[in-house]
Amino acid sequence: MDKNRQPYVLIHPKDNVLVALRDLPQGEIIDFAGLQFPLAHAVAAKHKFTINAMLKDDEVLMYGVLVGKLNYDLPQGELITTDNLRHAAEGYQLGERKLAWEKPDVSYFSNKTFNGFHRSNGTVGTANHWLVIPLVFCENRNVLTLKSALEEKLGYQIESKDYSDKVDELIAKYQNGASVDELLQVDLSSAKQNRQSKRLFENVDGVKFLNHDMGCGGTRMDSDALCGLLAGYITHPNVAGATILSLGCQHAQASILRNEIAKRDPQFDKPLYIFEQQFEGTEQELMQKAIKATFAGLTIANQQTRQPAALNKLCIGLECGGSDGFSGISANPALGYLSDMLVTLGGSVILSEFPELCGVEQELSDRCIDVPTANKFMELMTTYNAKAEADGSGFYMNPSPGNIRDGLITDAIKSAGAAKKGGTSPVAAVIDYPELANQPGLNLLCTPGNDVESTTAEVAAGANIVLFTTGLGTPTGNPITPVIKLSTNTKTFEKMPDIIDINCGTIIDGQESIEEAAHRILDYVIEVASGNELPKAVQLGQDDFIPWRRGVSL
Structure with a gap:
């Protein structure tokens, strides 16, 4: 850390707590804004302490918004804890449009391109995959049989x-x-x-086998949503074609899947092979047809090659998981600046995890491009939280034990920092799960805060790159879209180099600015999108895929 830098920071001028950038011992003298006072207790890095004495029920502000209220009086220089602070967040209502924003300088990137796979519908993939998917959990074993038969022989077994x-x-x-x-x-x-053997089909990045536990036995809403999600993957620019295994009698019918595909891509022309076991008869007959069709489809997919594409063909999913007290002041705002750069360049970004937007609803709704979009966002937030409350688990229960241990002690603190990933541009569209995000600009996608469910949904919505910030470390990846992991602090980056790609702890350490980090990240994104770099999650074959049951998942 820069020795000349204060070991604590005020995030926003309205805030009434400071954040420790390193471990601060009890009694350390804090010199801030003309005040000098000792710390009442030791404050670990990432945690917060009061600037002035505060009274019971006083509001605690961070990022310029309400993040909690005090349970009892606190002296100056006191550590904020789960014992003395309870969750609180501002209400929200329809307000005036606040669409003015300062576009960043993107001259360095204005003429840059990436080498991607151009699809007939105008989208561009950052990878070229073939999918093998069950329409219902009854077909999971058959999918694994196909995997056993094909993966190693075709050279797709992970090293x-x-x-x-x-x-x-x-x-x-x-x-x-x-x-x-x-x-x-x-x-x-x-x-x-x-050792990974050489790929038979050099232009196909992978054959991905996606198992799940849905498709029947649940609500029709869930099975219909599953078909929409799978259609999002099949029509995704990173996918060349798909083999679908169906039992035949389940709720998630092949006809529903075809309708969902047509909604997303009316002129859909990728190879798509659907086999129903109850129609084919024996497992042997099913496997023979599925293997031959998949192999034939791969020969078609292999004819496609990477070609230059403008950066406006990038659609970046913004995700966080294993967040800590540095997330909102290092990696997340760096992604926010990158988001503003990509929007300025004409690209798309997707901000999801609605339980982690609690407390910033007013700001985001005011940034929505028009009143109907603002109303849709507020309605989705209200309905989601009400369902969670009815089931005894409101948004206030979102922070995990790891989040709390590392400084995110209320949902509003976690949310205010998480929302920084979305930058400052207007909200172009609000998307309900599992719809397609097809508007340039900032898209808000309704998903849980659950890392894998949210990442799964962002990719179905069209993200061809996912940027994933983490303070504590997480291996999360995706079968078809490269997931780039960014550490919020140097300690985690150095401890877990096998799963993390980029260190944003340089911001905390005073080695670079948020803008400089954003430029460095976007340079890396271009290399990944071109197939020149493989993120750690791709190298490890971290193919996480969990469809969201539309019940409560925070």
Whole structure:
């Protein structure tokens, strides 16, 4: 950290708490805005403390908004905790349009391009995948059978550590009478490496096998939403074609899927093969047809090659998970600046996780391009929170134990920092799950805060790159869209280099500005979009895919 930099920061001029940038000991003298006072208790990095003495029920402000109210009186320099602060957020109503914003300088990027896969509907993919998807969970085993038959032979098995020889070593030691302590001392670090064989189809980045536990037995709303989600993946610019396995009798019918595909792409012309087990008869007949069709489809997909595309063909999903007290002052605002750059260039960004927009509804609704869009956003937020409240778990219960431990002690604190990913541009559209986000500019997509459910939905909405900030570290990826992981702090980046791509802790350390970090991130995005760089989640084969059941998920 820059030694000349104060070890604490005021995020917004209206705020009445400071955020510690490093661990501060009890008694450390704080010198801020003409005030000098000692800390009443030690304050760990990422946590907050009072600037002045405050009374019970006083409002605590961060990011310029209400994030909680005090449970009892606090002296000057006191640590903010879950014991002394409770969740509180401002109400919201339809207000005046506030659409003015300062566009960033994008001259450096104005003539840059990426090499992508151009689709007939005008979209451009950052990858070229083939999908194998079950319409219902009954077909999951058959999908895995296809995976077993195709993945390794076609060269798509992920290069990874193979611990099987080390398990053999453990077995041998156990059989020779080794104690528990001796077994725990076995070194597994020298496990052999599985090598990825050369791909047969060089222009196809992967064959992705997506299992799920939906399609029947739940509500018709959920099965219809599943068909919409799967249609979003099939029509996605990163997908060349798909093989669909259906049982035949389930709620999620092939006809519904076809209708959802037509909604998203009326002139859909990708190879699509749908097989129903109850029609085909034996599993052998089903597998034979599915394998031959998939192989034939891959030969078609392999004919496509990367070609230059303008940056306005990028649609970036904005995501966070394992957030901490630095998320809202490093990685998230860096993504916000990048979002404003991409919007200025004519591209699209998607901000989701509606439970993590609690407390900033007024600002976002005021930024909506028109009144109907603002009303749609407020209605979705109100309905979602009311459903959560009815089930005994409102938005206020969103922060996880890890979030709280690292400084996000109310949902409003977490939300105010999370919303920074969306930048300052007007909200061009509000999208309900699992609709398509097809408007240039900032799109708000209704999803849970659950990392994988939200990322899954953003990709279905059209994101061809996902930027994912994390303070605590998370391996989350996606089967078809590259997920780039950005650390909010240097400690996590250095501790987990196998899953994190970019360090934004440089902002906290005083090594670069938010604008400089955003430029560095967008340069990397272009390399990933062109296939020149593979994010860690792609390298690890972190193909997380969880459809959202439209019940309560925070």
